[in-house]
Amino acid sequence: MHDVVIVGAGPVGLVLACELGLAGCSVLVLEREPGRGSPLRSAPLGRRGLSAASAEAFDRRGLLEPLLAASGDQQVFDVAPEAGEPARPRFLGHFAGMMLDGDRVDTGALPFRLPGAALEGVVTDLAAVETVLSEQASKLGVDIRRGVTVSAVSQNGHGVVVRAGADAHEARWLVGCDGGRSTVRKLAGFEFVGTEPQFTGYTMQATLADAGRLHPGFHPTRSGMYLRLPGDGHIAMMDFDGGAFDRSQPLTREHLQAVLRRVSGIDVTIDEVHLASSFTDRAMQTTAYRRGRVLLAGDAAHIHSPLGGQGLNTGIGDAVNLGWKLAATVRGHAPDGLLDSYTGERHPIGAAVLDWTRAQVATMRPEPYARAIQAVVRDFLGTRDGATYVYEKLSGSWIRYDLGGDHPLVGRSAPDFRFEDGTRLGDLMADGTGVVLDFSTDRRLHASAAGWEGRIRYAAGTAADDLGCGAVLVRPDGVVAWAGDRLPDRSEFEQAAGRWFGGPAPAPVAA
Structure with missing residues (x-):
């Protein structure tokens, strides 16, 4: 019998596996996909931004430098100007497609901030993250089995049985980290509630006949929004169709071209589509993150639009919060209520992130009321206080758990204190x-x-x-x-x- 079975070998499942392996737990990871070689997980479509909080989590386990090495030079948001265009400000994030100017962010106003190795986020891709974490998990003795599909889950007061193919795996605990369509969530009977989608989103790597007609950056329009990143053919679009198209039909060149022309208002031609996928802004969350001996983390527990790049970072926060608590429970020295504090601390964070993305969707709707809101938000972002507020949300600096006590540092991520001998x-x-x-x-x-x-x-x-x-x-x-x-x-x-x-x-x- 394993101490813990984790379903899902994406970044969230692997972070959790590493945390448990570090504590000496016996961990089995079951992953449906047969390998890690999907092109959708590599740049450009697999590119992701790790927040300062996530980079800090990697740093604290000695994994930040390996991640930077595996990520290579992906600082695509230090955008090189197109011919004849002025230089663009360094990318720190956006709200509803409105860019955040780093020169306006007052880092001195952020709570309890000290110089450290992870003051800013990291631009990386899912393949690099999973490579670093898989290597670390292997060093810690974690058993990762790929190409395995979970079909049944049962539990009692002593453990959980997970059926995958012809095999039945017994464990003391089961954690579903298997994404927004989580099999574990469904089999274990978690309640999943929220709001239905407003748009179908598309992301693609494509060759355009006339790419120069689409300017780099985010562009809210009267029909939706499009984003073009220069240099690698990466284009994203939002079509406010109520999410009707997502995964309902093949993503043909003709359909993607029609959406791009409609959303951008530009008669652009797509010569070839190399990769493409779709998504929505459906925002849902389980009412609790634990049912008996089954727990959820990451997209299995909460889904929302990718606006603002919060999904992966929220999932990493879940895994880091849960890992040590579940390990202490397995090892038998957890105080009463420790494991339940996982839901108590992380559920409000997930709910706040869902609302943060909903606010952006409402602001980006192609209608006069939303355009009026955009003007107000743009003015807000142009102020020092406004830019700092949004950066605090994007970086994770805003997160503070209600742990009681009077000291204002309690419940926050610890500053990177440094002793005089240089030890951090x-x-x-x-x-x-x-x-x-x-x-x-x-x-x-x-x-x-x-x-x-x-x-x-x-x-x-x-x-x-x-x-x-x-x-x-x-x-x-x-x-x-x-x-x-x-x-x-x-x-x-x-x-x-x-x-x-x-x-x-x-x-x-x-x-």
């Missing part, structure tokens, strides 16, 4: 344990932290900038569980450590 918090988190940073001169928490050895790493020293803290307790997912002032209270620390890491290990018995 990110360096201390590669093994997936919690970390207590003790900045007090008397090493005040050393004896207390010893009670959680193996679950909490103790690190002491003078910080280059301690942000006014005497000590900080960081969960394995990088979230601040507790922060004390310059003279940290030991009893408060011990209470917080017990809440998140279970009871301390028993003291050794004297001979």
Whole structure:
């Protein structure tokens, strides 16, 4: 019997597998696709932007540098100007197709930000992400089986049975990371609710006879929206047809050309379509992320339009939040309610992301009321406060879990504190344990932290900038569980450590 079976070997399933493998859990990953070689997962159609929060998660496990190496030079949003056009501002994201100007973002206003290795996002592609994570999972002993389709799920009070083909796999826990059409979600009976689509979206790599007639960038029009990225034939379109066409008919050159002409208002000709896929803005979420011994993460738990690039990043956040909690449950030292805090913390984040994408769809509708909203939003983005607000949403800096306590750092992603010897918090988190940073001169928490050895790493020293803290307790997912002032209270620390890491290990018995 495995500790955990994960269905889905996309980025979310692989991040979760790595987190569990790091904690010594026995993990089996079942993936329907026979291999990782789909061209839709490589650039340009597989290109994705990892937010600062996601890049930070990779950094904390020592995977950011390998990811950057695997991604190569994909900074396509540092757009080289077309002949005769002025240089364009560096891409930091957009709201409803309206570009965010990085020069207007006030990074000093972002909460508790310190210099670190992952201050900005990473432009990569799904193939690079999955390659890095698959290699890491293999090193950690994770068993990944591809070309396997799950057909049945049953559970009892002790475990789960997953049937795939002729095989039945037993596990203590099952996690569905199998995408927006999740088989696990359906078989386990999760309730999936939300709003129906407004548009059919298309993304394609194509050769145009007259590409120069479509200007680079986002272009809301009176019929929808189109986006062209220069250099690689990548074109995206939104056709407000109520989602009627998505996956209902073949994506022929003739159909794609008709949509592009209608949406752009330009009589452009497509010579050849190399790759194409469709999507919608259907926005749905399960009412809970756990049913008994079955849990969901990523698109299996929530789907929405790709506007703003939030889907992959939200899924990575799910996996990092769930991983250490499920591992602690498997290993038997999870405090009461720890696993249920996964839904409590991540469900509101998913709901907020769905609304963020719905707001963009409403703003982009081809109608006079939406065009009036666009004008207001464009003015808002032109201000320093407006640009900073939107960047905070896109980067993940806005996320703060309600963990109680008065300190404003609690519940946020921990800043990358750096000791005077150069050691960063990110360096201390590669093994997936919690970390207590003790900045007090008397090493005040050393004896207390010893009670959680193996679950909490103790690190002491003078910080280059301690942000006014005497000590900080960081969960394995990088979230601040507790922060004390310059003279940290030991009893408060011990209470917080017990809440998140279970009871301390028993003291050794004297001979």
